[in-house]
Amino acid sequence: xxxxxxxxxxxxxxxxxxxxxxxxxxxxxxxxxxxxxxxxxxxxxxxxxxxxxxxxxxxxxxxxxxxxxxxxxxxxxxxxxxxxxxxxxxxxxxxxxxxxxxxxxxxxxxxxxxxxxxxxxxxxxxxxxxxxxxxxxxxxxxxxxxxxxxxxxxxxxxxxxxxxxxxxxxxxxxxxxxxxxxxxxxxxxxxxxxxxxxxxxxxxxxxxxxxxxxxxxxxxxxxxxxxxxxxxxxxxxxxxxxxxxxxxxxxxxxxxxxxxxxxxxxxxxxxxxxxxxxxxxxxxxxx
Amino acid sequence: xxxxxxxxxxxxxxxxxxxxxxxxxxxxxxxxxxxxxxxxxxxxxxxxxxxxxxxxxxxxxxxxxxxxxxxxxxxxxxxxxxxxxx
Numbered sequence: 001x002x003x004x005x006x007x008x009x010x011x012x013x014x015x016x017x018x019x020x021x022x023x024x025x026x027x028x029x030x031x032x033x034x035x036x037x038x039x040x041x042x043x044x045x046x047x048x049x050x051x052x053x054x055x056x057x058x059x060x061x062x063x064x065x066x067x068x069x070x071x072x073x074x075x076x077x078x079x080x081x082x083x084x085x086x087x088x089x090x091x092x093x094x095x096x097x098x099x100x101x102x103x104x105x106x107x108x109x110x111x112x113x114x115x116x117x118x119x120x121x122x123x124x125x126x127x128x129x130x131x132x133x134x135x136x137x138x139x140x141x142x143x144x145x146x147x148x149x150x151x152x153x154x155x156x157x158x159x160x161x162x163x164x165x166x167x168x169x170x171x172x173x174x175x176x177x178x179x180x181x182x183x184x185x186x187x188x189x190x191x192x193x194x195x196x197x198x199x200x201x202x203x204x205x206x207x208x209x210x211x212x213x214x215x216x217x218x219x220x221x222x223x224x225x226x227x228x229x230x231x232x233x234x235x236x237x238x239x240x241x242x243x244x245x246x247x248x249x250x251x252x253x254x255x256x257x258x259x260x261x262x263x264x265x266x267x268x269x270x271x272x273x274x275x276x277x278x279x280x281x282x283x284x285x286x287x
Numbered sequence: 288x289x290x291x292x293x294x295x296x297x298x299x300x301x302x303x304x305x306x307x308x309x310x311x312x313x314x315x316x317x318x319x320x321x322x323x324x325x326x327x328x329x330x331x332x333x334x335x336x337x338x339x340x341x342x343x344x345x346x347x348x349x350x351x352x353x354x355x356x357x358x359x360x361x362x363x364x365x366x367x368x369x370x371x372x373x
Contacts, residue, residue: 034362035355044362045369052362056369060361061354072349073358075342082338151368162370172365172372180371218334277328 005091005258006100013094015050016040017160022047026168037073039080040093041208043154045161047168054080055132055208056150056157063136063145081215085222089202089209090256095156096202102194103241111197113243120204121254127153128207149207151179155187198241202256213253221257222273223250229269236261236270246270 016038019029028047038051054077061070080088089096103110114120131149139145150157162183166172193200202209216222225247236246239260244252246261250270262270271279329336349355 028363028365030363032359035359037358043366043369045366049362052358056366057358057362061357064357067352067354067357070349070354071345071352072354075345075347075349078338078345079342082335082342147366147368150366154369157366157369158371161366162372165365165370166372172370175367175372177372183371215338218332218338220332220335273332 002258002260006097008091009093009097009100012040012092013042013097016042017046017048017050017094019048019050022049023164026165028165037076038092039084039088040096041154041156041206042094043150043157043161045157045165047161047164049160053156055154056147059132059136059145059147059149062133063140063147065140065144068137077211078215081212081219083220084212085216085219085251085257086209086212086253086255087219087221087257088212089206090258093202093208094160096199096256098159099190099194099199099201102191103198105195107195112241114197117243123204124206124210127205128210132207152182153186153205155183155190155201158183158187199256203242203254209256216253216255217251220273223255223257223262223270224273224276225250226267226269226271229267231267231269233266235264235266239264 022028026047028045029050031050033050034044034052036051037054037057038049039054041055042049042051042053044052044056054073058070058073058077061067061073084092127149131153135148136145139148158180162180166176166180190201197203223246230247232247234245234247237244240246241258241260242254242256244255244261246252246255247269257272262272
């Protein structure tokens with residue numbers, strides 16, 4: 001599952017950021033596919049981006065003086081959430097892939113959880129409410145509002161858009177100032193933390209993960225535990241890099257559906273809803 | 288010459304079809320819903336089905352409201368705030 005997931009993540013990142021000319025020339029794609037959002041956190045100013053970032057798009061509409069609410073982006077987020085929940089984070093997010101790769105770097109002792117982990121994980125909901133929804137919608141000038149999350153926090157934008165564009169575009173290089181230094185600092189901290197802790201940005205800060213976490217218990221793709229098979233041994237929690245007690249909460253809002261627990265369960269008590277459906281369909285009819 | 292599971296022959300055509308299916312999730316769909324999406328599956332996933340229906344309504348309403356245009360205009364220009372300038 002791990003290798004399969006890594007290949008899927010890489011293919012998905014390459015597909016959604018596959019505008020080769022943009023990478024080579026330091027420009028961005030301007031085709032109509034940019035009306036659509038990709039499911040993961042993927043900056044639309046990335047030279048390779050073929051679609052729009054849902055969090056960037058949400059802020060763009062909310063900060064536009066003509067709109068108070070974004071039905072379109074809310075609909076797309078609801079659709080992605082209803083189908084996949086946080087499977088998007090585990091399988092379709094380019095910045096998730098970066099964090100996964102960084103965590104593979106050997107480091108003395110990896111940290112499973114931080115002190116106050118439960119409270120730290122709530123920060124992403126505050127980021128969503130404050131920087132993505134309230135501030136862009138309420139703080140607006142004559143020219144509209146500001147995408148505060150993109151401006152102050154988003155490390156994906158710095159990594160996939162800021163660095164390549166500034167490297168390739170001398171005009172932009174001259175405009176670099178304090179804000180870029182701040183964003184580089186945020187990115188550097190997240191990169192260092194990613195080596196030690198598994199997916200710190202997804203756990204604590206990502207507003208998109210916060211949105212999809214609401215859908216994890218109802219999404220079409222979710223996990224189920226067979227209570228007759230489960231012995232409560234806790235092996236699923238021990239292998240889970242996010243320290244989720246899967247046997248108790250298979251659809252925790254923190255689960256990114258990496259599938260490690262399914263593979264590790266000695267009783268095969270955990271399965272996805274799709275797999276359960278397939279088994280039911282293939283079961284021979286009772287006589 | 289390659290023969291697919293339905294007995295079709297066609298070498299590169301079969302391979303191409305498999306690639307296209309893989310790209311659009313056809314293989315996943317075929318693996319899990321070979322007999323079609325059953326009513327039982329929909330009943331077990333009422334909340335998700337309701338959310339998908341709500342999403343469709345929201346997307347249509349937002350599209351009629353002109354929101355994709357706002358997203359498009361923002362997405363085709365380099366967002367200076369997003370990259371740390373501006």
